[in-house]
Each structure stands twice: as C-alpha cells, then as structure tokens.
Amino acid sequence: MDDTTILAHMSRSLVLFMIWVLPPLIAAAVAETIIGILQAATQLQDQTLPLTVKLLVVVAVIALFSPVLSAPLIEQAKQIFTDFPGLTASY
Known part of the structure; x- marks a missing residue:
C-alpha cells in the first residue's frame, strides 16, 4: 500500500x-x-446554570445518537485494522 491509501x-x-x-x-x-x-430576560446571572444545562443536553444527544453515529466509526476501525498489515509492510 502507498501513501495515498494512508491519506484516504x-x-x-x-x-x-x-x-x-x-x-x-x-x-x-x-x-x-x-x-x-x-x-438576559430574567436577569438571572447564575454561572452554573448554563454549564449544567449544556452538560445534560450534550450527554442526552450523545446517548440518543451514539448507535447511529458509531456504526460508521466501527466500520472504519475494522477497515483500518484489516488493512493495517498492508499499510505497515513497507515501513
């Protein structure tokens, strides 16, 4: 395998x-x-509120979308591990 395969x-x-x-x-x-x-509307200037809400939203989105989004990552990892002997043979 050559450098173009590694770059791909x-x-x-x-x-x-x-x-x-x-x-x-x-x-x-x-x-x-x-x-x-x-x-801004309520003039509530609590610093922990946005961080807590963002953390909960991000965790919920990751939990919701992880089955859909992980499938291509797993396939790519399988492809890389399958091609790994050929990729490293010339090095």
Whole structure:
C-alpha cells in the first residue's frame, strides 16, 4: 500500500469524527443560546446554570445518537485494522 491509501484512511477518519462531533456541538450551541436569552430576560446571572444545562443536553444527544453515529466509526476501525498489515509492510 502507498501513501495515498494512508491519506484516504486518515481523511475518512477525520470526516467521520467531524460528523460524530457535530450533533452534540450544535445542541450545546442551541442550549447556550436559549439559556443566554432566558438569563438576559430574567436577569438571572447564575454561572452554573448554563454549564449544567449544556452538560445534560450534550450527554442526552450523545446517548440518543451514539448507535447511529458509531456504526460508521466501527466500520472504519475494522477497515483500518484489516488493512493495517498492508499499510505497515513497507515501513
């Protein structure tokens, strides 16, 4: 195997990672925006409220989407481990 195969595996892995990170990141941004608006409207300046809500939202989104999002990651890991002897043979 050559460097293009290694680069293809790396780029596919990075794209899968970005896809896996996107739902919790969007959920945290939406939760932070809503909590910020509520805090501005009520003038409640508690620092732990946004962090607690964001943590709970991110955990819930990860728990909800992990079966769907983990399948491509597992397939990519299987593919990399299958191709690993061929990838490292020339090194």
